[in-house]
Amino acid sequence: MKVINKFDIIHYLREYTEAHDSRRFVRLPVKIPILYKLPHHHAFHECSITDVSREGIGIIITDLPPGQKDKPLEKYTEIKFKIFLLPEKRWLEFQGEVRWIRQDPKNIPFSYFVGIRYKNLDFNSKIEILRMGLKLVTKRLFTRLGIVFLCFSLLVVSIFAIETDKVAKKTKQELIISETKREELKKDILKLTEEYNQISTQLSNIRNEIARKQNLLVEKEKFLAKQNSYISNLKLEIQDKIKQSEKITLELEEIKKEAAEKSDFLKGLQLMIDEIISEWNLSSSSDNLHLVVLDERYEKVKSLLKDKKTEEAILILKDLQKKYPDSILLYRLFYRTLKNAGKNKEAEELYNSFSVRQKKSWE
Numbered sequence: 001m002k003v004i005n006k007f008d009i010i011h012y013l014r015e016y017t018e019a020h021d022s023r024r025f026v027r028l029p030v031k032i033p034i035l036y037k038l039p040h041h042h043a044f045h046e047c048s049i050t051d052v053s054r055e056g057i058g059i060i061i062t063d064l065p066p067g068q069k070d071k072p073l074e075k076y077t078e079i080k081f082k083i084f085l086l087p088e089k090r091w092l093e094f095q096g097e098v099r100w101i102r103q104d105p106k107n108i109p110f111s112y113f114v115g116i117r118y119k120n121l122d123f124n125s126k127i128e129i130l131r132m133g134l135k136l137v138t139k140r141l142f143t144r145l146g147i148v149f150l151c152f153s154l155l156v157v158s159i160f161a162i163e164t165d166k167v168a169k170k171t172k173q174e175l176i177i178s179e180t181k182r183e184e185l186k187k188d189i190l191k192l193t194e195e196y197n198q199i200s201t202q203l204s205n206i207r208n209e210i211a212r213k214q215n216l217l218v219e220k221e222k223f224l225a226k227q228n229s230y231i232s233n234l235k236l237e238i239q240d241k242i243k244q245s246e247k248i249t250l251e252l253e254e255i256k257k258e259a260a261e262k263s264d265f266l267k268g269l270q271l272m273i274d275e276i277i278s279e280w281n282l283s284s285s286s287d288n289l290h291l292v293v294l295d296e297r298y299e300k301v302k303s304l305l306k307d308k309k310t311e312e313a314i315l316i317l318k319d320l321q322k323k324y325p326d327s328i329l330l331y332r333l334f335y336r337t338l339k340n341a342g343k344n345k346e347a348e349e350l351y352n353s354f355s356v357r358q359k360k361s362w363e
Contacts, residue, residue: 025053025054025055025056026053026156026159026160027051027052027053027058028051028052028053028130028133028134028137028156029050029051029137030049030050030051030052030133030136030137031048031049031050031136032048032049032052032083032132032133032136033046033047033048033049033084034046034047034048034049034057034059034081034082034083035047035081035082035083036059036061036079036080036081036082037079037080037081037082038065038073038077038079039077039078039079041065043065044082045063045064045065047059047060047061047062048060049083049133050113052129052130052132052133053130054126054130054160054163054164054167055117055118055126056096056099056115056116056117056118057096057116057118057129058113058114058115058116059113059114059116060104060111060112060113060114061073061110061111061112061114062104062108062110062111063110064110073098073101073112073114074098074101075098075099075100075101076097076098076099077097077098078095078096078097078098078119079095079096079097079098079116080093080094080095080096081093081094081095081096081116083129085128085129085132086132086135087131087132087135088128092125092128092129094118094119094120094121094125095118095119095120095121096116096117096118096119097116097117097119098114098115098116099115099116099117100114100115101113101114101115102114123171127164130160134153134156134157134160137153137156138153138154138157141153265305265306265308297316297319297320298320298330300316301313301316301317301320301333301337304316305337310337310340310341311341313337314334314337314338314341314343317330317333317334317337318334320334321334331350334350335347335350335351338350
């Protein structure tokens, strides 16, 4: 584009389009009637195309529709257009987007220059509009400037053709690159799918392993519960055994006490027998002793004392004392029986009732 700026004709182009070096595409100054329809309006209105490029057009609106005069167009507003293509003799409808708005330098009221960018317009339609503009420019240049301008227009057409070809090649390359990227993306998706399947399989195996370990854990818990129950029952049995052993120990203690008591009784009986023997030797009334020993009640007293029936034995001893008042043996037995029964007062009274001779014999 900078090569074109070296020609003097660029001043002619700037006069119509106000284009500068910062623009991406070359503008062709034209004057083509076109219809436009604003959003929320039903009717088309007439305006003119002031310049045309590969990606957009410049228009001049001199009469806004009713209700829109107090509200100028805003940037990025979408406008619907209808243009009559001369070579093909057909109408072409397309959408455009407002990129910039400038008021008419001549200060004409409600007159605006508007830059429009094509929106969703196919490549062939763009070329058709561009060709129509080129033909009009060529015709105008041919009329006004002659062969020089005709050559320039041919040069411009060649440049546009070369640019169009470059764009086509670039578009084709971009398509090839996009196809390549699409294939690579497919491969990446397949690879990710395989990795996802592997991870899913691993997760499934991990879940199965967790379930198996959970089952083992449940079985172990059941086994531990059984062991705890067995241990509890065993503890109860041990406690019962301990209670039984304590009971047996108490019974053994009672048996020992009873054995000790019987041992004491046997000792007392042995002492009584020894006393009887000594009484037999020392007593002068041997006939009474012989009668006491031969008395059946005497044997009954010994039997009662052996069975710890002390009260019955005391009653019988009282009767025997009355019958044999001089028997030292009977007195001694009666005295010891009262002492063993805890009747110390009666035992002392019995001792005090002894005669002097009986006491000496006792001693």
